[in-house]
Amino acid sequence: MNLRRFFHRWRADAELLQEIDTYLTEEIAENMARGMSPEEARRQAHLKFGNPQRVRESLWQQNTITTIDTLWRELKYAVRTLARTPGFAAIAILVMALGIGGNVALFTVVRSVLLKPLPYRDADRLFALYEHNANSPDSYSFLPVDAGSFWEWQRATQSTAEMAMLSPWQDYSVSADGGKLPEKISAGWCSWNFFPTLGITPALGRSFTSDDDRPQAMETAVLTYSFWKRRYSGDPEIVGKIIFLDARPYTVVGVLPASFTFSSAFGGSKIQVWTPVQREAPHALLTTYEDHEFLVLARLRKGATLPRLVDQLNAIQAQIQATHPDPAVKGAVIGRTMLDDVVYSYKTSLYALLAATGCVLLIACMNVAGLLVARSAARSKDLAIRAALGGSRLRLLRERLVESLILSAAGGALGLLLAWIALGWLVHVRGDMNRVEAIHIDGTVAAFTVGVIALCALFSGLVSALSSNGTHVMVALQESSRSHSGGTARARLRKVLLVLEVGLTVVLLVGAGLLLKSYQRLRSTDIGVPEENVLTMRFSLPEVRYKEPVQQVAFFEQLIGLVRAVPGVQAAGLVSTPPGEGWNGDRMMQVVEHPPLPKREVPDVMVRGAEPGYFSAIQIPLLRGRIFTLDERLQRANVAVISRSAAQILFPGEDPIGRHLRSEEGGDVHEVVGIVGDTRWDVAQPIRPTLYWPIYGNHGTAATIVIRSTHDVESLASPVQRVISQLDPDLPVSDVTTLREAIGKSTIDSEFSSIVVVAFSVIALALAAAGLYGVLAYLITQRTNEIGVRIALGAQREQLLRLMLVDGLKPALFGLALGLMASAGTARLIRSMLYETRPLDPAVFCSVVVALLLVAMLACIVPAWRASRLDPAQALRSE
Amino acid sequence: MGKKAQSDGEMLKGTLDMMVLRTLVTGDAHGHTIAKVIERSSEDVLEVEQGSLYPALHRLEDRGWVSSYWGASENNRKAKFYRLTPAGKKQLVRETNRWRQMARAIALVMGEKVPVKGGTE
Numbered sequence A: 001m002n003l004r005r006f007f008h009r010w011r012a013d014a015e016l017l018q019e020i021d022t023y024l025t026e027e028i029a030e031n032m033a034r035g036m037s038p039e040e041a042r043r044q045a046h047l048k049f050g051n052p053q054r055v056r057e058s059l060w061q062q063n064t065i066t067t068i069d070t071l072w073r074e075l076k077y078a079v080r081t082l083a084r085t086p087g088f089a090a091i092a093i094l095v096m097a098l099g100i101g102g103n104v105a106l107f108t109v110v111r112s113v114l115l116k117p118l119p120y121r122d123a124d125r126l127f128a129l130y131e132h133n134a135n136s137p138d139s140y141s142f143l144p145v146d147a148g149s150f151w152e153w154q155r156a157t158q159s160t161a162e163m164a165m166l167s168p169w170q171d172y173s174v175s176a177d178g179g180k181l182p183e184k185i186s187a188g189w190c191s192w193n194f195f196p197t198l199g200i201t202p203a204l205g206r207s208f209t210s211d212d213d214r215p216q217a218m219e220t221a222v223l224t225y226s227f228w229k230r231r232y233s234g235d236p237e238i239v240g241k242i243i244f245l246d247a248r249p250y251t252v253v254g255v256l257p258a259s260f261t262f263s264s265a266f267g268g269s270k271i272q273v274w275t276p277v278q279r280e281a282p283h284a285l286l287t288t289y290e291d292h293e294f295l296v297l298a299r300l301r302k303g304a305t306l307p308r309l310v311d312q313l314n315a316i317q318a319q320i321q322a323t324h325p326d327p328a329v330k331g332a333v334i335g336r337t338m339l340d341d342v343v344y345s346y347k348t349s350l351y352a353l354l355a356a357t358g359c360v361l362l363i364a365c366m367n368v369a370g371l372l373v374a375r376s377a378a379r380s381k382d383l384a385i386r387a388a389l390g391g392s393r394l395r396l397l398r399e400r401l402v403e404s405l406i407l408s409a410a411g412g413a414l415g416l417l418l419a420w421i422a423l424g425w426l427v428h429v430r431g432d433m434n435r436v437e438a439i440h441i442d443g444t445v446a447a448f449t450v451g452v453i454a455l456c457a458l459f460s461g462l463v464s465a466l467s468s469n470g471t472h473v474m475v476a477l478q479e480s481s482r483s484h485s486g487g488t489a490r491a492r493l494r495k496v497l498l499v500l501e502v503g504l505t506v507v508l509l510v511g512a513g514l515l516l517k518s519y520q521r522l523r524s525t526d527i528g529v530p531e532e533n534v535l536t537m538r539f540s541l542p543e544v545r546y547k548e549p550v551q552q553v554a555f556f557e558q559l560i561g562l563v564r565a566v567p568g569v570q571a572a573g574l575v576s577t578p579p580g581e582g583w584n585g586d587r588m589m590q591v592v593e594h595p596p597l598p599k600r601e602v603p604d605v606m607v608r609g610a611e612p613g614y615f616s617a618i619q620i621p622l623l624r625g626r627i628f629t630l631d632e633r634l635q636r637a638n639v640a641v642i643s644r645s646a647a648q649i650l651f652p653g654e655d656p657i658g659r660h661l662r663s664e665e666g667g668d669v670h671e672v673v674g675i676v677g678d679t680r681w682d683v684a685q686p687i688r689p690t691l692y693w694p695i696y697g698n699h700g701t702a703a704t705i706v707i708r709s710t711h712d713v714e715s716l717a718s719p720v721q722r723v724i725s726q727l728d729p730d731l732p733v734s735d736v737t738t739l740r741e742a743i744g745k746s747t748i749d750s751e752f753s754s755i756v757v758v759a760f761s762v763i764a765l766a767l768a769a770a771g772l773y774g775v776l777a778y779l780i781t782q783r784t785n786e787i788g789v790r791i792a793l794g795a796q797r798e799q800l801l802r803l804m805l806v807d808g809l810k811p812a813l814f815g816l817a818l819g820l821m822a823s824a825g826t827a828r829l830i831r832s833m834l835y836e837t838r839p840l841d842p843a844v845f846c847s848v849v850v851a852l853l854l855v856a857m858l859a860c861i862v863p864a865w866r867a868s869r870l871d872p873a874q875a876l877r878s879e
Numbered sequence B: 001m002g003k004k005a006q007s008d009g010e011m012l013k014g015t016l017d018m019m020v021l022r023t024l025v026t027g028d029a030h031g032h033t034i035a036k037v038i039e040r041s042s043e044d045v046l047e048v049e050q051g052s053l054y055p056a057l058h059r060l061e062d063r064g065w066v067s068s069y070w071g072a073s074e075n076n077r078k079a080k081f082y083r084l085t086p087a088g089k090k091q092l093v094r095e096t097n098r099w100r101q102m103a104r105a106i107a108l109v110m111g112e113k114v115p116v117k118g119g120t121e
Helices: A002-007 A009-033 A038-049 A052-062 A066-084 A086-115 A147-156 A194-198 A225-232 A283-287 A306-323 A338-378 A380-388 A393-429 A443-467 A473-478 A485-524 A549-565 A614-618 A644-650 A713-727 A739-746 A748-782 A784-792 A797-829 A842-868 A872-877 B015-025 B031-041 B050-062 B086-109
Strands: A126-132 A161-174 A183-190 A220-223 A242-245 A248-255 A273-276 A292-300 A333-337 A534-540 A571-575 A586-591 A604-610 A622-625 A639-643 A660-663 A669-676 A690-694 A702-708 A734-738 B066-072 B078-084
Touching (some): A009 A052, A066 A086, A066 A393, A086 A338, A147 A283, A147 A292, A183 A534, A338 A393, A338 A748, A534 A713, A614 A702, A748 A784, A748 A842, A784 A797, A784 A872, B031 B078, B078 B086
Parallel strands (some): A604 A690, A639 A669
Antiparallel strands (some): A220 A273, A534 A734, B066 B078
C-alpha cells in the first residue's frame, strides 16, 4: 500500500492540482454570488486557499517513504562519484567479481555435489555397507561385500533395514540390430529389490520381481532412460521386446525414469542396463564368502540407526569369520550414508577449493576496502566540510556503505556471470566426477550470491567508513599539507589490512605449491613403460559365439596378425589390461617348491593374460629368462612370466626360473619362465607384484589391443576398428584411448585442483602486490614534503630509497610470517590430496617465501625509487 | 473567516479526519463542499486549512475509509467526489466515541457540569 503510493506520487499530485482548481472555481463562483467583482472574487478565493504549492508539497511528503527517497538520492550520488573515477571503479568491480564469482561457482558445486540429497525417496535413510578392511589406508578400508555374507545380513536384519545388493562393474555387448552398430555398454547386476529400496519406479513397464531374480528365470533387463532414447529411439513399445546382450535374448521389462542416476564410490554412473543378479552371476560367486564382488545398500526402517545396524552386522560377520577362516573373510562391517559414499573422493578437494576461493574473496574485500580508504583520505576535506555543515555521521556512513554496495553489487553481477562460465567449464572437464550432472545455479545459489554481496559491501564499506575519523572535523579542516596526522592513521589501517592480505596470499601460495608439486610427482611417475604413442582398445568375446577356447585363441591370433599388418603400426600385442588402466584381477599365489604358507600369508599378485608380442609392443623389458612362446597355448599354457617385484616377494634370494606357482583359487600350476620389469596398475598407486600368463588359454575372453607407433598413434584407431569389424561385425570395441589419456584421466582430480588453486593464488598475489604498491605510493605522496626537506638537508638518495623500501616491505614481512604459520596448519588439512609430497615440504615453503619477497620488492621499488628521485625544490613548493 | 483569531481556528490534532468523515455521512462531496460544510456547521469558528484538508482526504482514501470518483461539481467543473465506505462509518463511530470521552474528561477537569457536549471553549 505504502509502496504503491510512493511510486504513484506523480499521479496523486496531478489529481490534487485538479482538485485545487475545482476548489478555486467553486470559491470564486460563490464569492461572485455574494456580489464581489470577478477580480475581487478571484483574489479572495486565492487568499483563502493559501499557497497551493504548500498543499502539494505536504501531500507529496505524506506520500513519500523517506528512507527510500534518501537511499535513492544517495545511490545516484554514489554512482556519480564512482563514474568520476572510472579506473578505480572498474578495478574494484573486477576484483570483487573475481572473488564473488569464484565463491559462487564453488558454492554451487559443493552444494550440488556434496550437500544436496540424492534423488531418491527419503535419501537420508539410505546407507552403503562394506566389510571393514582394518589394515588398509583410509580410502581402502571400505571393502565390497561377498554374496555369502550379504544373504546372511539380509536375513538377520529384515526388521531394521531393507537391503539390496548390486555389482556395478558389469558390461554387455549389444548386438548390431536395426542398422545400429554393435556396442559395449556398462551394466549393473542388482537384486530385485534394488529399485524399490531406492524408491524408484520405472517410467515404463515394471522393475524386477523376485521371480526374475532366480538362476533359472528368463533373462530380463531394465534399461536406463538415456540408453532407451539413444539406442532404441525412445520406442514406446519397448517393454516386452527382446534385445540381444552378449548374443543372448533378454526381455526388456522396464525403462527407468529420466531423473534416475546412480553412482557409488566404486563407479556405476555409466551403467546403461540393469539385470537381476541371481540370474546373471555364476553360482560360485553367489555363494562364496571370499570374493568381494558386491556393493550393499540398505534403507533403514523407522527408528533404526546406522550404528545399531552395524553392531548387529558386526556380530554376524564375526560369526562368519569364525566359521570361514580365510584371510579374504573380514570380521567387521563399516557403513556410511549413500551420499557420503558417492562423493567420498571429492570431498576434501572440493572443500579445499571452496576455502581457497574464500581466501580470494577476503583478499578482494580487503583490497577494495583499502582502495576506499585511500579515496576517503583524498576526500577528507570534502567530508569534513560536510560534517561541519551538519551532515550527520550516520548519513556519511550510509553514503560510504552505499558506495561499497554499488561496487559489490556490480562485482556480484559480473561474478555470477563468471561463475556460470566457470561451471560450464567444470562440468565439461570433470565429467568423471560423480553427481556432476546435478550442478545447477538455482534460487539458493542466487540467495547465496546476494548474501555474499551484502557481506562484502558491509565489510569494505565499514572498514573505510570507520577509518575516517569524522569526529575530528577541526583536525581535518586544519590539516594543511604541512601536517599529516590523519593521513598516517589511515595508512596504519591499510597496513593492517595488507598484513592480513599478504598472510592469506601466503596460505594460498603454499597450498598451490604443494598441490602443484604433488601433481608433478604424479605425472612424472614412471608406470614402467613409455607412455607416448600407445593406443589401446578393449573388446570381449561373447561366450555364446566363442564358446571353445580354441575359437577364442583362433580369433585372437587372427586379429593381432591383421592389426600388425595395418600400415603405421610399429608393434601390437594383446593383454587383458595394460599398465595404468586399472586393477582388473589378482590371485593368491603359492610357490609349489616351498613349504605351504598359512592362508593368511599367501602373497596376492596381479594377474594379466598376455600374448607373447605384448611385452615388446608396450616395451616392458625382459630381465631374465624368456617370454612364453606362441605354441605355449591352450593345454600348454601353464607357463608364467613374473615381474621383478613379484620375483622378490615370491622367491626372496633365489632364482625363480623353473619354479612353479599354484593359484589358490583355481589350483592350476604355472611354471615361471622369465622375469620382466615392474609396471603400475594405477599411476597414483604403489607398484604391485604382477604375473603374466598366456592369454591364448587360461580362460581369456576379454582383451586389450595395445598398438605402438612412431607418431600419430590416434590416427590408427579407425583402421584397426575396421579390421575388427571385418573379422566379426557384431563385436563391439570400447575404451579406445591412448595410454597417455588413460593415465591423464586418473590424475584429473589432482590436475584440476592444482590448476584452480594456482590460478587463485596468482590472483591473490597480484592483488597483494597492488595493495602494497598502493599503500606505499599513498604514503609517499603524504610525505612528499618531508622527503623534500630531508633531501634539502642532505639525505643520501640511497638512504631514502632504503627508508621507503623498508616502510613498504614491513607489512609484507609481517604478513609473510603470519601466512607461514597459518600454512603450517592448513597444509595438514589437504594431506590426503597430496601424492608423495609432505605437507611441510621445505622446497615449497622456500619458493613461496622467495616468490612473495620478490613480488613485494617489485611492488615497492617503483614508488620508493620515485621518492628518492624527488626534486627537493619542487617537493617543497608542492604546498 | 476569522483569520486573525488564530487559536480559535486551529483544530485539535486528529479531529479533522473525524469531522471530514462526519461531513460525508450526509452524502458524497468534493473538497470545497467538505470545507464549507465544516466551516458552516461550526458557525465559522473552525477554519479548514486547505494545506491539511487535501492531504487528509488522500490519507483517508489510502486507509480505505473513503472512496473517490470523478464527477461534475455544481459549476460543472471536473471534481473529485469522496464517499464514506462501510469501514469509514465504523471508524467514525469509533472516533466519535473517543471524542465524547475526551470532551467529557476535559469538561470535568474544567469543573463544568455539562456531561457531554463537544466543541472548543
